[in-house]
Amino acid sequence: MQDFAEHWVAPLAEGDGWAEADLAAAEERLGHRLPAALREAYGRFGRRTDLTANRDPLLDPAELHLDAGGHLLVLRHAKEGATAWGVPLDELHRPDPAVVLESDGSRRPWLDRLSVALVELVLSESLHAPDGHADLLEPLDVATLLALEDGYVQLPFPDYPVFSAPAGSRWFAGDDVLLRADDGGALRARARTAEALDGLRKDLPGNWLRADGA
Known part of the structure; x- marks a missing residue:
């Protein structure tokens, strides 16, 4: 993502990521520790909306929430429609957990590694x-x-x-x-x-x- 940002958008710089205090506050509010892959992404480029929020944004740490059933940590929302991406709570202990897609009341697998899903997010957001x-x-x-x-x-x-x-x-x-x-x-x-x-x-x-x- 550092290379992509440098050659396709603008180089990553100090201040492009969320501070540790922001991540810790989100974890305390949610009652769950964030996976290492998500923490790393937030810390390096989480505030770069030109990379993460052209259409279906990665949520800010303060916006992270559980789904209505309390079984999914929602980290991305579609601009249109009731669609969200998230990590099942029973996967949160993994450094790089699987991601699922929840849409119209149904849930299906998305990608089996959060780090890959974050790469996909940035690439797909670049299309918009x-x-x-x-x-x-x-x-x-x-x-x-x-x-x-x-x-x-x-x-x-x-x-x-x-x-x-x-x-x-x-x-x-x-x-x-x-x-x-x-x-x-x-x-x-x-x-x-x-x-x-x-x-x-x-x-x-x-x-x-x-x-x-x-």
Whole structure:
């Protein structure tokens, strides 16, 4: 995340993380110690909303709470809809516990390591960056998907479900671009520059949402 912030957004700096006192106060209020992976993330970049809160934010330590049933520590909320990410209380003793997704009254596995879920959070939030270097291609047809697989590098990231792709998603990278292909027909892209985004649109032509500058 330090490397990603430096090359894609802005370098991490002193003050970008929450202080130990903030984390200790959250733990005292909740009655549970936070997993080491979450503590490390909060301490290094937890206050960087440009990394963690473009759409579905990582909650501040003071906002962490238990779900209605008292069985899940909720750490992230969707901007729209009753969807949340969290760690089951019986997993909190692990340094890097599994994360589940709770939506519309049902719960399903998300990722089996919190550290990976936090990486996913930052990457996915980058797809909604307000700098204009993000776009959405929908639908993602078979020909475009094959071109994506042939011309871009798939990142070593586990398959996992997202809202629009219950069967899973995959991450790819190219020259100054990151892409998430959602099984179900959508491709989200984040570029480091406007030129890189224009090059991606030419390489993978289709119905890009912001191709006209919208």
